[in-house]
Amino acid sequence: xxxxxxxxxxxxxxxxxxxxxxxxxxxxxxxxxxxxxxxxxxxxxxxxxxxxxxxxxxxxxxxxxxxxxxxxxxxxxxxxxxxxxxxxxxxxxxxxxxxxxxxxxxxxxxxxxxxxxxxxxxxxxxxxxxxxxxxxxxxxxxxxxxxxxxxxxxxxxxxxxxxxxxxxxxxxxxxxxxxxxxxxxxxxxxxxxxxxxxxxxxxxxxxxxxxxxxxxxxxxxxxxxxxxxxxxxxxxxxxxxxxxxxxxxxxxxxxxxxxxxxxxxxxxxxxxxxxxxxxxxxxxxxxxxxxxxxxxxxxxxxxxxxxxxxxxxxxxxxxxxxxxxxxxxxxxxxxxxxxxxxxxxxxxxxxxxxxxxxxxxxxxxxxxxxxxxxxxxxxxxxxxxxxxxxxxxxxxxxxxxxxxxxxxxxxxxxxxxxxxxxxxxxxxxxxxxxxxxxxxxxxxxxxxxxxxxxxxxxxxxxxxxxxxxxxxxxxxxxxxxxxxxxxxxxxxxxxxxxxxxxxxxxxxxxxxxxxxxxxxxxxxxxxxxxxxxxxxxxxxxxxxxxx
Numbered sequence: 092x093x094x095x096x097x098x099x100x101x102x103x104x105x106x107x108x109x110x111x112x113x114x115x116x117x118x119x120x121x122x123x124x125x126x127x128x129x130x131x132x133x134x135x136x137x138x139x140x141x142x143x144x145x146x147x148x149x150x151x152x153x154x155x156x157x158x159x160x161x162x163x164x165x166x167x168x169x170x171x172x173x174x175x176x177x178x179x180x181x182x183x184x185x186x187x188x189x190x191x192x193x194x195x196x197x198x199x200x201x202x203x204x205x206x207x208x209x210x211x212x213x214x215x216x217x218x219x220x221x222x223x224x225x226x227x228x229x230x231x232x233x234x235x236x237x238x239x240x241x242x243x244x245x246x247x248x249x250x251x252x253x254x255x256x257x258x259x260x261x262x263x264x265x266x267x268x269x270x271x272x273x274x275x276x277x278x279x280x281x282x283x284x285x286x287x288x289x290x291x292x293x294x295x296x297x298x299x300x301x302x303x304x305x306x307x308x309x310x311x312x313x314x315x316x317x318x319x320x321x322x323x324x325x326x327x328x329x330x331x332x333x334x335x336x337x338x339x340x341x342x343x344x345x346x347x348x349x350x351x352x353x354x355x356x357x358x359x360x361x362x363x364x365x366x367x368x369x370x371x372x373x374x375x376x377x378x379x380x381x382x383x384x385x386x387x388x389x390x391x392x393x394x395x396x397x398x399x400x401x402x403x404x405x406x407x408x409x410x411x412x413x414x415x416x417x418x419x420x421x422x423x424x425x426x427x428x429x430x431x432x433x434x435x436x437x438x439x440x441x442x443x444x445x446x447x448x449x450x451x452x453x454x455x456x457x458x459x460x461x462x463x464x465x466x467x468x469x470x471x472x473x474x475x476x477x478x479x480x481x482x483x484x485x486x487x488x489x490x491x492x493x494x495x496x497x498x499x500x501x502x503x504x505x506x507x508x509x510x511x512x513x514x515x516x517x518x519x520x521x522x523x524x525x526x527x528x529x530x531x532x533x534x535x536x537x538x539x540x541x542x543x544x545x546x547x548x549x550x551x552x553x554x555x556x557x558x559x560x561x562x563x564x565x566x567x568x569x570x571x572x573x574x575x576x577x578x579x580x581x582x583x584x585x586x587x588x589x590x591x592x593x594x595x596x597x598x599x600x601x602x603x604x605x606x607x608x609x610x611x612x613x614x615x616x617x618x619x620x621x622x623x624x625x626x627x628x629x630x631x632x633x634x635x636x637x638x
Contacts, residue, residue: 096544096573099555105541106559106569114257115308118285122305124273127266128254131273133229133245138277140204140227141175150202151180152192153363154209154263155354157297157347161290162208162231162267164366168290169271171371172282182359185441190500190507194220206270207231209263211241212250213500218242231270233263234500235486250502258305260502264294265309289313289320290366296339297347299504301565310339310561324366327395334623339561340568349399352406355441361405365398413442413449420446420460421453430488430522431458434473434515438462444476444505451480457488457528459518461510472497474509487529492521504564540572540616545593548573553619553628572616574638577609589632597622598630605635612638 097105115121125131140147149170153163163180170178181196183189188196191210194217204227207214211230218241221228228243235250247270249256268291271284292313300306314337320326328346329337353362370387373394385393420433431454438446443460450458461475479485484503489496495517499508510518543552548571562568575598579590587603598617607613616634621627 096542096547099547099552102541102543102552102569103555106556110303110307110559110566113304113307115305118288118308118312121308122257124269124276127247127249127256127269127273128251129245130247130270131277133247134270134273134277136227136245137204137229137274141278144203146177147204148202149175149178149204149206150197150200151178152196152205152207152210153180153182153359154191155182155185155359156209157350157362158263158294159209160350160354160359160363161294161297161366162262162264164363165264165267165271165287165290166206166208167363167367168287169274169282169284172284173278173280180363182354182363184358185354190498192217197221197224197226202226204229208267209233211243212236212246212248213241213498214243215239215241229270231263231266233261233266233502235502237500258303260301261305262291262294262298262300264291264298265305286316286321289316289322289325292317293342293347293350296342296563297351299564302339302561302563303565307561307566310563314339314342314561322366323369323391323395324398327399330399334621335626336621336623338620339563340620343563348409349402349406352402352409355445356405356408356412356439361398361401365395365402368394368398409442409445412439413445416442416460417446417449420450424450424454425519426454427456427523427525429483429525429528430456432461432519432522433459434461434463434475436463440464440474443474444478444507447476447478448505451478454480456480457483457485459508459522461508461515463512464509471512472509473512473515475507477501477506477508479504482530483528484530488525492518495521540570543571543573545573545575545591548594548596548630550596550628553621556619568618570616570618570633572614575613575615577607577611577613580607580609596628596630598632600632600635603632603635605637607635614638 151163151166153159160182163182167180181200183196192207192214197205197217197220205221206229208231210232212232212234218228222242229245230243231247233248233250240246247266249259249261268287275284288309292310295306295310302310317337331345332341334341350362353359370391373387373390416438419435424431424433431450440462443462447458447460457479459477461473464472464474477485485506486501486503489499489506489508495514497509499506501507556569575591577589578592581588585602587600589598614636615632617630617632619628620631622629
């Protein structure tokens with residue numbers, strides 16, 4: 092360790108300086124909904140439509156990932172709070188509908204107004220169809236627009252160049268929530284929509300949004316409220332958490348994969364119906380229930396159990412499938428200086444995003460994973476996913492290949508794309524020629540490993556670090572480093588639990604293959620987290636170097 096150890100005051104100053112420009116400490120400080128371009132006009136338009144025609148048919152079209160599912164659920168719950176019944180929603184099938192709103196979906200679901208959530212910014216054909224049919228189209232999205240926008244009545248997307256909203260990178264569910272907040276104002280309604288931010292918190296984490304500014308405020312609120320949530324599905328999901336000290340990392344690893352598995356392996360609607368379960372929805376459907384004689388509370392408990400079991404089953408299927416595809420992808424990967432790409436013939440389309448993320452972490456560079464599509468008449472196309480690594484701006488990379496690619500879209504960290512099979516070699520040549528990756532505009536100053544003296548590794552240090560939660564994308568958890576002398580070693584399966592001279596805190600080294608001895612000196616890089624079982628802070632060792 093070449094640098095002098097930092098004091099707790101030094102570490103506090105570094106973390107404070109990193110976050111001091113994030114201007115939204117409480118929900119009351121969040122921007123007004125009408126600061127989103129076109130939001131005020133769209134909300135007043137829809138409010139007038141609803142007043143003029145109390146039976147105005149509204150169709151919400153979402154997406155099959157967590158963000159799109161939750162955005163749809165937020166919209167449906169909001170209209171349920173209003174008591175408005177002439178609304179329905181569609182979660183497109185990844186396998187039969189493809190991504191986002193389409194002419195076919197609108198034709199199959201007659202409506203007066205179509206609202207997209209977490210999609211629509213490239214829905215040119217659907218927009219033209221709506222114009223021809225006299226259907227109002229309101230697009231709410233957060234993906235990066237192309238040079239030409241769809242011919243919609245209103246487009247609400249903070250990524251538009253002329254939108255001055257305080258934060259560009261917010262998830263689709265938050266854009267949908269903001270639209271609901273704006274419509275609430277336009278209608279003069281007195282319903283409480285703040286609790287819906289508990290759902291938006293999940294989407295923000297799942298969609299890898301930077302946990303800065305507005306996003307940080309939303310996630311902090313959601314994490315604080317989650318243990319006392321009144322949303323039945325969130326109460327049920329918490330049974331999967333093995334800790335009372337819930338962090339964004341716990342959500343990312345334990346909850347959002349369950350919701351994502353539905354759209355990846357079967358239908359995203361499995362997840363949306365689970366999230367929409369409550370007493371009122373069961374009462375409305377009581378005539379269709381075979382258990383209509385059972386109390387509503389009993390029906391709800393059984394429905395939640397059944398819904399969670401379905402998600403767990405699909406998640407296990409997702410894990411098994413992703414493991415198989417990852418092995419094949421690594422075996423056939425083409426690795427360039429600044430990117431990696433793999434393609435396969437029979438890889439499951441639903442896990443390509445997961446595999447791309449795993450490959451990006453494995454090779455430490457952006458990854459593209461493609462599979463030949465099995466859709467009728469499209470056998471000549473490769474479809475797949477791309478994931479970024481570090482601060483590489485993935486959308487800038489793909490925009491540079493726009494002449495090669497077919498349809499593509501997403502944001503700086505994740506994207507979906509397609510390319511004709513005969514153009515695959517051209518795409519490879521483009522990736523090979525990437526001399527320097529475009530970088531995202533950094534929202535915070537990075538922190539290198541922070542050296543610290545063993546005497547300062549205590550509960551006070553952990554409390555200091557907790558003050559700057561939530562950690563995640565855009566606000567990485569601090570990594571500390573210290574010279575430590577081992578006092579005690581306790582093997583736990585493949586892991587090693589360690590105690591050190593000079594601190595009362597335990598450390599754990601997961602999947603530790605190193606031979607360590609008592610009284611041995613090591614240089615350890617570690618993070619800190621709460622021990623879920625003992626309720627005390629612990630060190631999580633990430634790198635161990637013998638001295």
